[in-house]
Amino acid sequence: MADARKRNEVPGAGAKTARPAGGASGKAYLLLAITALSWGGNAVAGRLAVGEISPMALTALRWLLVVAILAPLAGRDLVSHWPTIRAHWRRIALMAAIGFTAFNSLMYVAAHYTSAVNLTIIQGGIPVVVLVGALVVYGTRITPLQGAGMVVTLAGVAVVAAQGSLAALMALSFNPGDVLMMIAGLAYAGYTLALRSRPAMPQLAFFTAMAAIAFLTSLPLLGFEIATGRVLWPGPEGWLILAYVSLFPSLIAQLCFMRGVELIGPGRAGLFVNLVPVFGAMLAVAILSEPFRLYHAAALALVLGGIALAERGKGG
Template identity: 40%
Template sequence: MSNTQTSTTATKSAPWWASPYLMLVMPPLFWAGNAVVGRVAVADISPLALSVVRWSLAILILLPFTASAVLTQWPVVRAKWKSIAVLGILSAGLYNLFLYMALETTTAINVTLLNTSMPMTIVLVSWIWLRERPSGGGIAGILLSMLGVAVVVGRGDPSVLMGLEVHAGDGLMLLAVLVWSLYSVGLRAHPPGLTPGAMLTVQMMAGLCFLAPLYAVEAATVGSPVPVTWGMALVFLYVATGPSIGAFYFWNRGVAEAGASTAGLYINLLPVFTAILAVIFLGESLYWFHGAGLVLIFSGILLGTLGARRRRRGAGS
């Protein structure tokens, strides 16, 4: 059997839930909860403290399941430690730290709106770094998805968007977008060659090694207590599992199989999932603009995904 036939057979036999496009729906769902929970949590805990507790717990949860894989693949980790360390610092270290810092001084709406620049930023970084020229369909998909986000965030009224206030945290959020774009393209450019569980564990360890000394300085100079309450315990449990383990696992798998530019389109699902979570947990209502935005965002994702598939087929022919 030829390699092409083998690949086709493997693709056909893969279960529906293993589709990279389905996997990429999960990170925005977890991140929507992270933004909502983080906005509440940073009123009582510093971004550095929250980040250190988050990744410490996530590593403790993961290790019983991944320690064997990490030990088995340690020669790969040792050989590629520099690229793994950079990926871990960008993702587990800087991105989430900048996000939590931004939530101290800006609104969840602004964070959601600024996140819509991420697909375009990923495309630009891919173009500069990997020389991946974006297709017309890909650009059209990004713009269509951004329009859908604007409809949701602006509640169907352009004057709402025009009236949004600019906060200091907005600059930090744009920096977070750039950091995540570099991480996503770097993941594609320098694949670590590890199984998903092992990669996730060492990536978190690298991020924690970067954050822990910064937190130690903060605690020694200005004091940075970690509140011990049942409410904060639930916050820690959520951010250590959903946005940390779940989102990173599905994102890493999705980027590896679908590509960074295609994966970036799915980030525009954030405001939709944020609205759904607000309905479920905050008693808010759904309106026509939520549905309209969802249709536009999914249309953009479909347009960009089909363009990426055609490009890959053309490259493989």
């Protein structure tokens, strides 16, 4: 039992992550692929939610459902690790507010103004911020190939944000939904970096604490939505959407992502966010019948080229 608990814990602040073995890397790749598929579906769900459930209601209720699922499972660990949670509550609260509440709220609002294909491709820019942030915060070296991958990825995000128009790119004339999604991506990049030195406790307990805080920090946003008469409570289809985002992007994907970061570090794990555009675009075309234009194909080629270059140039 002690050994099992030890495997569930991660190094504290300032601890160095050991270089993963080949088997650990393979496991991380699978977990991060599941994460990307779930998050690609989250963008599609955000578009489906338009007219079915309002953005802040969706954000608040998804975290409420996650807490309801996790609380019985993680209750004992939450009690035993309460001193750690209390000692680091400000850090945990900030991570939850930025990575969970802010990211999802911004994305669901953005879904009212842009396509699911755009939402997912723009998320491909997150690894760029993560790699630069890892260099600044942790001193993680960026190899020349990783730098090239960053540039290629940024080019792909720029192409989709400008909708393939050089004039729009030069004039910085972007869809407001695309801009909101870019801001959301910055928020999640900050959360990804913070995961590397999160407080040492079982993953499930940590995630449950964060989900509870995400619910609490989403309540003021829901209150504003109610006060301004913009709230839309879910009907039958809205509840199905809510069930999906609660189970997959919120629960399964987040746990897979945290474990992936533990196994291979935030810089390399963040690169797999580039798979979100691939899965998201396929799902958007298949489920929403969204058009897939030439500039989308060009952007996907660029972000996939970025992840290939960066992974080939990963440091030891």
